[in-house]
Amino acid sequence: MPQDTAKTAQLYRMVMPDHLCPYGLKSKDLLDREGYEVEDHHLTTREETDVFMKRHGVETTPQTWINNERIGGYDDLRVHFGIDKPESERSDASYKPVIAIFSVAFLMSLGLSWFAFESVVTLRAFEWFIAISMCFLAVQKLQDIESFSTMFLNYDLLARRWVRYGYIYPFGEALAGILMVAGALTWLSAPVALFIGTIGAASVAKAVYIDKRDLKCACVGGSSNVPLGFVSLTENLMMIAMGLWMPVKVYLLDW
Known part of the structure; x- marks a missing residue:
């Protein structure tokens, strides 16, 4: 039987009544455009978000995992997919x-x-x-x-x-x-x-x-x-x- 080759990612982002994280939306959109099936986990309270960040040792959300590897936030996703260079290789100059x-x-x-x-x-x-x-x-x-x-x-x-x-x-x-x-x-x-x-x-x-x-x-x-x-x-x-x-x-x- 053919193996399931679908690409999957786990995304954790803040979705609260008074705050919808824009970088979370951008991360979801980028993953969709890259052909990933996204397990979209919503952090619906400040307390839930704090517990999540403490558990995983991170300071910001959203956070994305691909193949059980934590990629990071939206900027890290762009680097992962080759859209941007790593910060250490970037030049401040821009035209x-x-x-x-x-x-x-x-x-x-x-x-x-x-x-x-x-x-x-x-x-x-x-x-x-x-x-x-x-x-x-x-x-x-x-x-x-x-x-x-x-x-x-x-x-x-x-x-x-x-x-x-x-x-x-x-x-x-x-x-x-x-x-x-x-x-x-x-x-x-x-x-x-x-x-x-x-x-x-x-x-x-x-x-x-x-x-x-x-x-x-x-x-x-x-x-x-x-x-x-x-x-x-x-x-x-x-x-x-x-x-x-x-x-x-x-x-x-x-x-």
Whole structure:
């Protein structure tokens, strides 16, 4: 007779009237997607949970067993299935926030171009991409401006001479980005973008390529794990490009 090859796992998670553990739900979903039949054990009271953790010598729930081997919590499950690397092999650096911002900004610019011109391949789409990216990056900084300004002081040349510049910078970036999205007040948006972009590019170039410093980039906020370098330099070069292009565009249109 063929042997039963079904994969089974035992999951213990908190399911209480006032608390449904989100990591327990994620663990159940991951096990289901990996093809396991899950014996789903609910810990329905705080007392029951405490007894369970004491019995097994663990400090958190959920906990998963596969083939009588305790795998651990949700993060441990992701490592077990090869989705994530073990913590000892992980790098703090991550470009995910930047990829998300630029990807959504790019798609938004294409959508606006399609709406306005019935074509995604337009010069305005490129302008919108840079302007929307500036707005998104400014929002990231404004979420915690104190943390941003502190990280910014690690490398920005002007902020080191005038600390308040670190608090002004995100507002300037947001203002320039919003005006460039609208195509309005170029006499204001272009100089702001050109100024902060030039100072920023010089600061990044000095810190990374001259002084060879290993720093985190404040471009997506003060809690960022994005390495300072190409990404931040690109942000500033984009602002410089827009700061130079927008007045030229206005001049050409008037001419």
